[in-house]
Amino acid sequence: MRVELEGLSMRFGDVTAVDRLDAVIESGELVALLGPSGCGKTTTLFLLAGLYRPTAGVIRFDGAVVNDVPPERREIGMVFQNYALYPHMTAFDNIAFPLKVQKIPKNRRREMVLEMARLVRIESLLERKPAQLSGGQQQRVAIARALVKRPKLLLLDEPLSNLDARLRLEMREEIRRIVSNVGITTVFVTHDQEEAMSLADRILLMREGRKVQCDAPDMLYLRPAHRFVAEFLGNPPINLLSARVGAGGRCLLLNGGTPLTDLPEDIEPLPPETPVVVGIRPEDFRLEAAGVALGDPSACRGKIAGRVAVRETTGRETLLRVETCAGAVRVLAPTGKAPHPGTAVVLTVEPSALHLFHPETGESLRKIPQGLPKAASGVQLA
Amino acid sequence: MPDKPNLRSTAKAFVYLAPALLVLGTFTIYPIVESFLLSFYTDYDYFHDRVYRLGFDNYLYLLKDPEFHLALRNTAVFVIGVVPISIALSLGIALMLYRPIPLRSFFRTVYFLPTVTSVVAVAVVWRWIFHSDYGLLNFGLGLLGIQPVRWLTDPRWALPALILFAIWKSLGYNIVLFLAGLSNIPETYHLAARLDRAGPWRRFWSITFPLLWPTTFFVSIVSIIGAFKVFDEVYALFGGSPGPLSSALTLVYYIFVKFYREQDYAVASAAAYVLFLITFLLTVIQLWIGRKRTAV
Numbered sequence: 001m002r003v004e005l006e007g008l009s010m011r012f013g014d015v016t017a018v019d020r021l022d023a024v025i026e027s028g029e030l031v032a033l034l035g036p037s038g039c040g041k042t043t044t045l046f047l048l049a050g051l052y053r054p055t056a057g058v059i060r061f062d063g064a065v066v067n068d069v070p071p072e073r074r075e076i077g078m079v080f081q082n083y084a085l086y087p088h089m090t091a092f093d094n095i096a097f098p099l100k101v102q103k104i105p106k107n108r109r110r111e112m113v114l115e116m117a118r119l120v121r122i123e124s125l126l127e128r129k130p131a132q133l134s135g136g137q138q139q140r141v142a143i144a145r146a147l148v149k150r151p152k153l154l155l156l157d158e159p160l161s162n163l164d165a166r167l168r169l170e171m172r173e174e175i176r177r178i179v180s181n182v183g184i185t186t187v188f189v190t191h192d193q194e195e196a197m198s199l200a201d202r203i204l205l206m207r208e209g210r211k212v213q214c215d216a217p218d219m220l221y222l223r224p225a226h227r228f229v230a231e232f233l234g235n236p237p238i239n240l241l242s243a244r245v246g247a248g249g250r251c252l253l254l255n256g257g258t259p260l261t262d263l264p265e266d267i268e269p270l271p272p273e274t275p276v277v278v279g280i281r282p283e284d285f286r287l288e289a290a291g292v293a294l295g296d297p298s299a300c301r302g303k304i305a306g307r308v309a310v311r312e313t314t315g316r317e318t319l320l321r322v323e324t325c326a327g328a329v330r331v332l333a334p335t336g337k338a339p340h341p342g343t344a345v346v347l348t349v350e351p352s353a354l355h356l357f358h359p360e361t362g363e364s365l366r367k368i369p370q371g372l373p374k375a376a377s378g379v380q381l382a
Numbered sequence: 383m384p385d386k387p388n389l390r391s392t393a394k395a396f397v398y399l400a401p402a403l404l405v406l407g408t409f410t411i412y413p414i415v416e417s418f419l420l421s422f423y424t425d426y427d428y429f430h431d432r433v434y435r436l437g438f439d440n441y442l443y444l445l446k447d448p449e450f451h452l453a454l455r456n457t458a459v460f461v462i463g464v465v466p467i468s469i470a471l472s473l474g475i476a477l478m479l480y481r482p483i484p485l486r487s488f489f490r491t492v493y494f495l496p497t498v499t500s501v502v503a504v505a506v507v508w509r510w511i512f513h514s515d516y517g518l519l520n521f522g523l524g525l526l527g528i529q530p531v532r533w534l535t536d537p538r539w540a541l542p543a544l545i546l547f548a549i550w551k552s553l554g555y556n557i558v559l560f561l562a563g564l565s566n567i568p569e570t571y572h573l574a575a576r577l578d579r580a581g582p583w584r585r586f587w588s589i590t591f592p593l594l595w596p597t598t599f600f601v602s603i604v605s606i607i608g609a610f611k612v613f614d615e616v617y618a619l620f621g622g623s624p625g626p627l628s629s630a631l632t633l634v635y636y637i638f639v640k641f642y643r644e645q646d647y648a649v650a651s652a653a654a655y656v657l658f659l660i661t662f663l664l665t666v667i668q669l670w671i672g673r674k675r676t677a678v
Binding site: 049051070071072073074076077078080082084086087088097098101102145146149 | 576588592
């Protein structure tokens with residue numbers, strides 16, 4: 001089912017939880033509503049479910065406005081954050097409940113429940129009550145209950161937040177498998193960027209009730225449309241440095257006048273001395289040993305001199321904190337090549353890896369291709 | 383952490399417990415034991431506390447006493463008349479008051495008023511409501527074309543009047559218990575059920591009612607025990623009599639009459655133990671049923 005949101009707003013008294021949200025969710029897509037807590041993502045989900053009525057704007061399911069359709073008649077399956085399994089019913093009865101409501105004959109009901117149980121792999125647990133199931137099992141039951149009535153839209157509210165780290169990884173794959181198996185349009189809410197990136201076809205990133213960017217996960221990462229997107233996605237977080245455009249409008253100068261690099265090519269020409277915010281992902285820095293001749297200013301192939309202050313190994317990669325003339329920056333290096341604290345290093349960066357943002361509005365100065373759903377990832381930047 | 387109890391620590395514990403034990407022992411445990419023994423005294427000198435003969439005569443007397451049979455029957459009718467209706471009504475009202483309706487806290491207070499008001503004061507009002515000639519109830523019935531009923535003076539109507547009064551009196555307390563029970567049911571179950579396309583009726587019977595069962599169970603036990611012990615409502619409503627021709631004579635009223643009016647302490651004690659036995663057995667049966675239902 002294709003879902004369209006148009007100018008969707010939800011106000012609770014003085015608080016605007018969702019503010020003029022526009023989005024299209026294509027049939028069969030798996031979309032994440034991502035954002036910090038309080039950004040309106042759960043409200044948006046509840047609006048889709050019909051548990052709230054929007055104060056403005058429209059929701060369309062397959063072209064038909066559903067604003068006034070109560071949740072009972074929206075053909076939606078929903079998995080709540082705490083699963084909301086009926087505690088007095090067995091797993092079987094929980095899954096069978098929506099069918100019982102629809103007065104489906106007992107034999108057919110049984111078949112459908114067993115089919116769902118096979119899909120979510122809980123055949124052996126059907127006689128248990130929710131209290132006797134682990135978190136992951138409860139979630140499987142909740143997904144089965146949501147899917148058994150063959151809804152047209154599946155909504156998941158923070159599907160992985162109540163699970164421990166190992167189970168989270170397992171259920172992430174399971175949700176992907178189950179959803180693609182059924183081929184249902186799915187919207188899920190999360191505050192965890194990793195969860196959204198790994199699970200979703202597209203991410204709708206929200207802040208303070210508004211859409212910031214909606215695109216494929218890699219596009220969001222590689223081509224953030226806003227400084228907020230760049231900061232929110234990525235771990236360790238992106239480095240943000242203040243800079244200005246050098247004479248001639250071709251080169252970027254860090255504060256203090258150190259030349260950084262040329263400006264990327266896909267950018268509107270900027271007059272000299274324009275202040276910008278430069279975002280550089282920790283993995284986009286190239287590390288060189290000090291001693292190499294420092295920069296040839298005319299070519300604007302700047303090299304930033306610095307000294308390693310902190311070194312944190314996470315295994316394959318090591319995070320360095322390097323003190324430079326432009327401030328401290330985070331640099332990600334292969335563990336084998338990561339220098340020890342105190343070592344003098346030189347950092348370089350490719351122009352194409354730079355993210356440039358307007359210092360006040362925070363909007364990207366690079367051209368953001370309007371990503372089509374399921375569009376190929378940012379090949380240009382690979 | 384706690385040491386093994388020894389003589390010293392046990393003695394110390396008793397010193398701490400002594401005040402409470404003294405009060406409980408004098409006013410609760412001693413009367414329980416003494417009235418139990420008293421119910422078997424068949425020949426005794428009350429003034430000198432001398433017992434000449436023990437036996438089952440008092441119980442045999444109850445078995446044959448038509449007054450006692452009447453009290454037993456009236457009490458049974460009273461319990462059956464009051465408890466189910468009171469539970470159903472208070473649950474219904476609690477469900478309505480639980481929803482965000484205008485003036486909700488006003489109504490919550492109003493429904494709780496009968497519980498905090500003195501039975502005697504309330505009975506005065508109800509005596510007027512039940513008044514054959516000027517009563518509000520008969521006035522209402524008159525509007526419907528029903529002949530006035532002599533609620534408090536007709537032996538056929540005295541017990542129903544008492545039941546009406548008792549239901550009204552019990553509502554507030556039960557409503558408060560049900561409201562507390564309802565607030566323990568997370569809202570998400572109802573949301574989930576709505577998305578499962580369950581209508582209000584289905585949601586109530588499949589979700590609310592089963593999840594409210596522990597509360598309903600508790601309310602029913604408390605109500606049944608309370609209804610068996612009914613006394614002040616009778617005394618106040620019929621002005622110190624058990625109704626016209628003893629038509630509203632209940633077990634506790636019977637005990638009261640035997641004890642205070644006829645000073646037949648032994649028979650009163652025996653009747654008290656019969657009452658105890660009945661409520662005890664009913665509670666055991668209820669616990670047994672309740673446990674079967676709530677078993678996971």
